């Protein structure tokens with residue numbers, strides 16, 4: 001089975017190096033490429049971090065990227081200037097979307113101040129991915145990353161495709177409600193595992209309540225056209241993650257979730 005990893009970070013700095021080690025990986029291009037080859041992962045979508053400068057976003061051919069406005073490079077008071085930089089990225093073929101990090105940046109995604117980004121997404125027909133659910137740092141604010149925040153932008157911008165990153169975990173029920181109601185909202189399944197798990201069977205047993213809950217709500221949604229495989233590399237072990245998603249998604253939907261949906265939604269042309 002061919003796989004697209006629809007959510008990774010590709011940032012050579014100590015924080016990412018450290019979490020890669022905990023996942024049993026090395027945070028290098030060469031190691032990632034080897035791992036992708038070993039697991040038949042033919043493409044990855046980088047969620048951008050740290051800079052809006054064009055020169056900071058050069059990636060190898062097997063990766064595309066969403067230009068990301070994280071807390072180090074985004075300011076709600078400078079949206080107009082930042083939108084013009086974002087537009088330059090969207091004109092590139094390998095820039096396949098925009099990534100917003102509202103929990104880390106402390107803004108509601110339906111605030112009119114961020115409208116210029118949705119206008120660009122419409123103009124360039126590229127999706128907007130949004131971090132939802134728990135955050136990696138304690139100074140982020142969860143009220144901005146709750147999955148329900150997507151409802152209002154999804155209604156206001158019916159032509160924009162949204163990707164709810166991390167499927168709002170652990171607010172899975174709220175996330176499923178937003179996805180079910182809004183046809184223009186998909187979700188990636190990244191960021192649910194972290195580190196390296198030595199024995200997945202033990203893990204499934206230990207977490208059986210959570211996994212059952214997740215499966216129940218995915219079955220309730222019953223829409224495997226809008227779920228995307230993603231790992232949040234380098235946060236999690238790649239082999240673990242494939243096994244995890246294969247376990248929670250019925251086998252007849254694997255091709256869609258592991259490959260087709262990301263290929264279509266991010267317009268990868270693979």
Ligand SMILES: [Zn+2]
Nearest residue numbers: 007009047232
């Ligand atoms: Zn991420």
